[in-house]
Amino acid sequence: MVHSRIELDGTSLTCDLVTRAARADVMIAISGAGLARARDAWHTVRRVAERRPVYGRTTGVGANRAVEVEWEDADAHGLRLMRSHAAGAGPLVRDEVVRAMLVVRANQIAAGGSGVDPGVLEALADALNLGVLPPVPVYGAIGTGDLTALASTALCLIGERAWLDGGLDGGAGASPDAGLARGPHFPLSSADALAFMSSNAATLGEAALAVADLRTALSASVVIAALSLLAVRGSREPFAPAVHAAQPVQAEVAAVMRSLLAYEPGAPARIQDPYGYRAFPQVHAPAVEAARHAESTVTRVINSAAENPLVDVADVEVWHNGNFHTAGTGLALDAARLALFQAGALSAARLGTLAEPSFTGLRPFQADVEAASGIMILEYVAHSALADVRRQAAPAALGSAVLSRGLEEHAGFATQSARATGEAVAAYRITLACELVAAVRALRMQGRAPSGGPLRAAFDQATAVLPESVADRPLDADIAIAADLVPDLARLPPNEH
Numbered sequence: 001m002v003h004s005r006i007e008l009d010g011t012s013l014t015c016d017l018v019t020r021a022a023r024a025d026v027m028i029a030i031s032g033a034g035l036a037r038a039r040d041a042w043h044t045v046r047r048v049a050e051r052r053p054v055y056g057r058t059t060g061v062g063a064n065r066a067v068e069v070e071w072e073d074a075d076a077h078g079l080r081l082m083r084s085h086a087a088g089a090g091p092l093v094r095d096e097v098v099r100a101m102l103v104v105r106a107n108q109i110a111a112g113g114s115g116v117d118p119g120v121l122e123a124l125a126d127a128l129n130l131g132v133l134p135p136v137p138v139y140g141a142i143g144t145g146d147l148t149a150l151a152s153t154a155l156c157l158i159g160e161r162a163w164l165d166g167g168l169d170g171g172a173g174a175s176p177d178a179g180l181a182r183g184p185h186f187p188l189s190s191a192d193a194l195a196f197m198s199s200n201a202a203t204l205g206e207a208a209l210a211v212a213d214l215r216t217a218l219s220a221s222v223v224i225a226a227l228s229l230l231a232v233r234g235s236r237e238p239f240a241p242a243v244h245a246a247q248p249v250q251a252e253v254a255a256v257m258r259s260l261l262a263y264e265p266g267a268p269a270r271i272q273d274p275y276g277y278r279a280f281p282q283v284h285a286p287a288v289e290a291a292r293h294a295e296s297t298v299t300r301v302i303n304s305a306a307e308n309p310l311v312d313v314a315d316v317e318v319w320h321n322g323n324f325h326t327a328g329t330g331l332a333l334d335a336a337r338l339a340l341f342q343a344g345a346l347s348a349a350r351l352g353t354l355a356e357p358s359f360t361g362l363r364p365f366q367a368d369v370e371a372a373s374g375i376m377i378l379e380y381v382a383h384s385a386l387a388d389v390r391r392q393a394a395p396a397a398l399g400s401a402v403l404s405r406g407l408e409e410h411a412g413f414a415t416q417s418a419r420a421t422g423e424a425v426a427a428y429r430i431t432l433a434c435e436l437v438a439a440v441r442a443l444r445m446q447g448r449a450p451s452g453g454p455l456r457a458a459f460d461q462a463t464a465v466l467p468e469s470v471a472d473r474p475l476d477a478d479i480a481i482a483a484d485l486v487p488d489l490a491r492l493p494p495n496e497h
């Protein structure tokens with residue numbers, strides 16, 4: 001059963017909508033305004049191509065840009081482009097990333113700057129609604145256009161390559177030609193080949209998923225940090241309004257913490273807590289700001305006619321430009337990962353306090369008997385996940401490439417940045433899960449619970465699903481359960497984003 005409908009109009013797509021379209025059972029439709037913009041661009045580019053060269057439409061591509069396509073070879077030219085560029089390698093990317101790519105590319109075309117036949121919009125919507133996907137291997141893009149992914153999509157549209165059943169989830173190692181699913185066919189013209197492929201839709205789709213997940217994890221982390229502070233009887237002084245008067249986002253984070261702890265009586269156990277609590281707003285706020293910037297950057301681009309060449313309907317012109325380059329997106333994602341590592345380091349530090357008797361009043365590692373291991377292993381798991389966040393935080397923008405006989409001498413590697421961001425957020429979520437398991441267990445063993453409000457709701461949600469036993473036993477299931485709770489906890493506090 002389809003639960004909702006998302007209409008793509010080229011102007012109002014959000015990262016949340018991309019995520020819903022990629023992960024939920026929704027119907028995708030194309031708005032009339034989006035179809036009209038695409039149709040106008042299609043008519044315009046054909047008029048322009050009659051009087052001047054248009055890159056990829058009447059000329060070769062890359063270093064062949066100066067080679068004009070003879071009229072008798074025009075039909076074969078685009079087909080050669082599609083075939084030659086469908087050359088990705090490695091395992092197939094996850095289904096949700098491919099769905100996100102199709103959603104973003106349809107929305108970009110509906111923005112009205114590509115000049116692609118507007119009929120392709122309904123074909124892309126049909127593919128999404130039928131649950132079929134083009135095969136998209138992991139390797140093939142460096143932030144200057146997802147040519148291999150969209151060439152593979154184009155071959156599926158014209159019937160030269162089989163669609164994959166969406167249920168395959170991009171099975172690792174599968175052949176790009178192994179699909180059996182029937183999908184929509186559309187006679188994409190040769191002249192439209194490059195215009196359809198020249199997009200960063202796969203990179204942007206993956207980036208949209210990553211920043212949506214990042215926002216969720218950061219929201220949940222405030223709740224988890226509050227539970228930890230309660231378990232160690234921490235001070236609320238670091239969240240006083242006067243402390244953050246000069247820093248607006250810090251003030252927002254501190255306000256959320258105050259609201260979560262508003263119901264809790266009692267004096268703190270110490271005059272100053274470790275940085276994991278005392279400096280929480282100062283470290284969390286930059287992560288929130290970086291996530292906001294990344295999300296606004298991705299949202300702006302997925303609603304732009306970011307094409308090369310760009311069809312200008314108003315002036316009946318085509319502009320050759322650098323819109324294929326996603327430097328801004330990659331840099332925003334790079335910054336978000338660096339800030340995320342700092343937030344993750346504080347989560348691991350708080351976990352350390354939850355294993356320490358001087359903070360919890362319990363046995364070392366919250367053990368049930370002397371010399372038992374308790375939650376000892378959670379620190380290892382959390383730091384293992386944090387090590388991956390640190391590894392993924394390396395800026396992808398530090399890469400460099402010179403391609404196509406020296407004509408294309410720069411790349412931002414936004415594709416790698418988007419992938420690294422998704423992986424870093426997934427690892428951060430594991431670190432948070434370890435902290436949540438430890439905080440809830442400490443409060444249970446202390447015979448305490450939050451007194452009310454959203455923090456009590458979070459505690460109740462966690463205790464309803466986390467095992468109560470404190471005997472030494474495997475904790476892997478506890479971590480998995482806690483990780484699954486992160487989206488629910490993210491919906492509890494006032495939204496600091």
